Amino acid sequence: MRKSKHTSRRQFLGLAGGAAVLGAVPIVTVRPVEATPAMLATAMRNIVGEAPVRIGKVKLDVPPLVENGNTVPMTVSVSNPMTPDDYVKSIHVFNEKNPQPNVGNFYLGPHAGRAQISTRIRLADSQKIVAVARLSDDSFWSATADVVVTLAACTEEVI
Amino acid sequence: MASALINVPKKARRGEIIEIKTLMSHIMETGYRHTAAGEVVPRDIITSFVCRYNGVEIFRADLFPAIAANPFITFFTVATESGKFDFEWTGDKRFTETASASISVE
Numbered sequence: 001m002r003k004s005k006h007t008s009r010r011q012f013l014g015l016a017g018g019a020a021v022l023g024a025v026p027i028v029t030v031r032p033v034e035a036t037p038a039m040l041a042t043a044m045r046n047i048v049g050e051a052p053v054r055i056g057k058v059k060l061d062v063p064p065l066v067e068n069g070n071t072v073p074m075t076v077s078v079s080n081p082m083t084p085d086d087y088v089k090s091i092h093v094f095n096e097k098n099p100q101p102n103v104g105n106f107y108l109g110p111h112a113g114r115a116q117i118s119t120r121i122r123l124a125d126s127q128k129i130v131a132v133a134r135l136s137d138d139s140f141w142s143a144t145a146d147v148v149v150t151l152a153a154c155t156e157e158v159i
Numbered sequence: 160m161a162s163a164l165i166n167v168p169k170k171a172r173r174g175e176i177i178e179i180k181t182l183m184s185h186i187m188e189t190g191y192r193h194t195a196a197g198e199v200v201p202r203d204i205i206t207s208f209v210c211r212y213n214g215v216e217i218f219r220a221d222l223f224p225a226i227a228a229n230p231f232i233t234f235f236t237v238a239t240e241s242g243k244f245d246f247e248w249t250g251d252k253r254f255t256e257t258a259s260a261s262i263s264v265e
Contacts, residue, residue: 071227098225099191105221106234112217113176113237120227122189153227 040094043101044132047092048140053132058091058143060131069123069153076106077116078133078141088115089134097127110136122153163258165246171238173264179210179218180233183248183256189224205230205250213242222250238264 044053061075078088087110093103106117115133123129126148133141162184171177183205190202202224210218218234230248246258 095225099189100223100225102221102223103225104223107219108234109217111212111237111239112235114235116235117220118231118233120231122225122227 039101053140057141058133060143060145065148068151069149071120075118076131084110087136092132094130097125123149165260167260182231187228203251207249209247211245
């Protein structure tokens with residue numbers, strides 16, 4: 001039910017954006033459109049490029065079930081030594097169904113000692129989170145986690 | 160306005176890995192919410208966070224609307240020498256805020 005409503009709105013927005021040239025475009029871009037798995041893939045490609053992303057090394061800690069999507073604690077750690085010639089360059093976090101596929105990019109270096117970051121994120125829906133780590137040899141490693149959200153964030157009305 | 164909370168150990172042994180915790184008070188308005196009247200609330204977020212250790216950048220983050228309000232970020236670094244950590248947050252609407260913390264390394 002909900003799914004079909006979203007689809008029709010997206011189709012409508014797509015048509016409106018395609019038909020109207022100027023005036024409608026800003027409205028279209030700020031509407032709470034969901035990111036899609038395709039947008040997630042595109043956002044990842046922007047960071048990763050054509051390099052293969054292997055599963056492993058990265059540990060993504062998020063609660064499997066959260067009541068409130070407005071603050072979800074998240075920890076990403078990478079099991080890799082942090083030495084001057086073998087270290088984690090950056091950690092990128094993506095989501096599947098927020099309005100934007102990006103969550104955050106975190107840039108580390110060999111001086112970090114431990115490749116681990118924590119923050120609190122927003123989740124607009126129950127969805128998949130992906131964390132990607134870039135190592136100093138430009139290889140990419142990833143981990144995913146599924147989170148069930150009972151109260152969504154990001155797009156609710158302001159009272 | 161003292162809106163930053165920083166947690167850095169005051170003392171550390173040389174070579175020790177220390178955890179740095181930072182919290183900046185900020186609404187992080189996503190730009191995807193709208194009022195009951197249907198108007199979109201404009202985006203107002205922190206887009207960038209940088210930490211420097213004695214002037215050298217050791218950690219940087221790009222933030223997106225998917226970061227919760229009052230961004231809380233923790234990370235690690237190796238305590239190499241006594242000195243100062245400088246933190247800087249920048250964002251929409253010319254938001255810029257700095258904080259610092261010192262450490263003594265034995």
